[in-house]
Amino acid sequence: MSVAAPHHRRPARPETVRQVVLFVLALALIYPLLWLVFASLRPEALIFSDPTGLPLPPTGENYIKGWTGTGQSFGLYIVNSIILCGVSVIGNVLACSMVGYVFARLDFPFRKTLFALMLATIMLPHQVTLIPQYTLFRELGWVDTYLPMIVPKFLAVDAFFVFLIVQFVRSIPRELDEAALIDGCGPFATYWRIIFPLLLPALVTTAIFTFLWTYDDFFSQLIYITSPEKFTVPLGLRVFLDTTGESAYGAMLAMSVVALVPAVAFFLIFQKRIVDGVATSGLKG
């Protein structure tokens, strides 16, 4: 007790300092994003002239100009991105959970070797498979479709999520599947009826990160998608980068805000789950 006392008697000052430091840091960290929102609401000519003040009165002109500024509606890019991300989520949730269940629960020849291979692919830089994959998808006529990005998800190529699910299945008491064994369920029925519903927290984490990472996966979208009507949000923003000098900064900033909205909305809704997911599983975030 006497030892703990000095800690308790410490004046409130260090805590005040800490809170001030945290507040200032948080503000500085978020400031570029706040600035983005403010700047997007200013008239084009005033974006740089008054960089710190509030945009009063706010104007929507940049948004109106930006929405159609690339020759396509920005809404189309958002719909395209959501389709791409949505199907990717379904692929990862189904494929990674099934494969994860098999690795966590079933015995089969070469199990350890295959599991080690699966772990190794997590660390593999994608550049090493990039060009042959591109050639393959080109031969299949899949270039300029979303298939090169979607099909791998249904083949559980994102091994990280398989690993995440393996860890989660291992935390489920075995008695639950052994009960299914007594009922004469096969492995697939056991997975689908017993394990899959219990995986919900891990599946939500998988779905959230698949959505966010696919949404931001500029590289794949850049190399595979060429038709403007199939452009996704990152590709739509790239059009502004390519076509404009300073003249269309307003539109570009406004559409950058629009592009960030889904990710920020996801974050606000699933904030705790996202941050806990990073904390417990070391998701690279």
Next chain:
Amino acid sequence: MSMPSAAGAHSAASGPSAQARRWRQRHSASAFLMLSPWLIGLVVLTIGPMAMSLWLSFTNFDLLTTPDFVGTRNYAYMLRDPRFAQSLWVTFIYVAVSVPLKLVVALALALLLAKASFGIGPYRAIFYLPSLLGGSVATAIVWRIVFGADGIFNVALGWFGIEGRSWISTPDTALSTLIALSIWQFGAPMVIFLAALKQIPADLYEAAAIDGAGPARMFFSITLPLLTPIVFFNLVLQVINAFQTFTPSYVISGGTGGPSDTTLLYSLYLYLEAFTKLRMGYASAMAWVLLAIIGIITAALFITSGRWVFYADKGDRT
């Protein structure tokens, strides 16, 4: 366990699980069937392409005509290619500066946050947000403007009487804007550090306090050693990711790696060679060199980790 029989306590105890084990083995055909999507992906999208890309690295391949075997010419060309040397140099600096700084900031903020008596949750979320958005095109666009000639970074410097410049288009400073963007995303490792800090038993600190240890002593003798496995984990993860950074260097340089190739990260150069010049053989060779570099550095980290990574359970076992 409660009823040892003629079969012996041991086998009776393992009865149900042995039965389950037999059941699991009996279904190895189903296991492979359920694994088949992943196995197909492994062969068709990973192992096959790896083998093919290794072969392509010894060819001239422009995507349209058949690959033409040229031996080790691509690798030899790398040694003479000044842009390759430049991109390798830029990437090494990027990794060597951004990863340690990011981890130091992450650890410092985790320590600060762990001691805060309130507001941990909201601050944890705010600090993490850049990690979530940092890889996007939109954020890189913001960065390009914030560090441009008229950007708010110069405005902020102006308050302190420092004259600004276009940080993005000056060769000396362009790379540091990319490094800053990477450090800005310290939230992910910070969150991992924070979770690990909570695992450190409070009685260790209490015991140290009895022995008269100050905060610095406690940090270097308790906190840091116990965190080394997490430092190691974050380090490996961040190094591997940093070597593959693409989007910011593409967006900030407008897809060129400029000014004067000072933001030409390895992945961007590989992309430009493969998809704008269609030098797919050369790009494949670059991919294998990247794999070798990442492999060697990761292996070196693992080998040296024995000297500085402290595993508490290992100590307990002795």
